[in-house]
Amino acid sequence: MILPIVTYPDKRLKVVSTPVSEFNAELHTFLDDMYETMIQTNGIGLAAIQVDRAIDVLIINLPNDDEEGTQDKANLLEIINPTITYSEGTTVYQEGCLSVPKFYEDVERFEKIGITYHDRHGNECSLDAEELLSIAIQHEIDHLDGKLFIERLSYGRRKKFEKEYKRMQKEKKTGK
Ligand code: Y12
Ligand code: CO
Numbered sequence: 001m002i003l004p005i006v007t008y009p010d011k012r013l014k015v016v017s018t019p020v021s022e023f024n025a026e027l028h029t030f031l032d033d034m035y036e037t038m039i040q041t042n043g044i045g046l047a048a049i050q051v052d053r054a055i056d057v058l059i060i061n062l063p064n065d066d067e068e069g070t071q072d073k074a075n076l077l078e079i080i081n082p083t084i085t086y087s088e089g090t091t092v093y094q095e096g097c098l099s100v101p102k103f104y105e106d107v108e109r110f111e112k113i114g115i116t117y118h119d120r121h122g123n124e125c126s127l128d129a130e131e132l133l134s135i136a137i138q139h140e141i142d143h144l145d146g147k148l149f150i151e152r153l154s155y156g157r158r159k160k161f162e163k164e165y166k167r168m169q170k171e172k173k174t175g176k
Pocket of ligand 1: 041042043044045046093094095096097098100101102103132135136139140
């Protein structure tokens with residue numbers, strides 16, 4: 001089932017998510033719905049709060065390195081109750097978010113991270129991430145903390161964003 005995506009400036013995106021304690025069939029159906037929703041909307045990462053569930057769940061499916069950039073379901077990561085255990089260096093990447101449509105901006109994050117998390121069955125897992133995967137995980141963990149990538153912009157860039165976003169929303173409403 002495709003779920004509606006909550007978009008900025010909806011206040012629901014500010015809610016801090018809570019840990020998952022039951023790894024049951026309902027969670028599995030929800031994870032499947034999140035995947036369907038992310039693929040349908042051309043996303044590579046999605047947090048549960050973006051579909052209005054304030055639980056510590058995120059999924060990531062990076063595109064392959066080939067020209068088509070196809071997303072293999074075999075590479076899908078389902079990350080539940082994540083904790084960053086270490087971080088190293090800094091890097092800048094132009095990010096986008098399904099909850100902030102049509103806006104992309106450079107954001108500084110850790111270059112490498114290590115996380116521990118649960119899989120859909122409640123097994124404890126760990127992962128070392130770098131490059132795009134590291135950025136995607138940090139972006140999605142921010143969502144679990146009620147934080148959007150636009151909140152990491154400088155004051156000037158944030159102001160520019162608010163102006164552009166308001167103009168786009170007005171255009172959408174009036175059909176111009
Ligand atoms: C690097 C940086 C950020 C992430 C987080 C995950 N972000 C996304 O998955 C963004 C998806 C996205 C998709 C769009 O396409 C459509 O909506 C059809 C899009 O385009 C428009 O809004 C028009 C923008 C963002 C992972 C890795
Ligand atoms: Co996002």
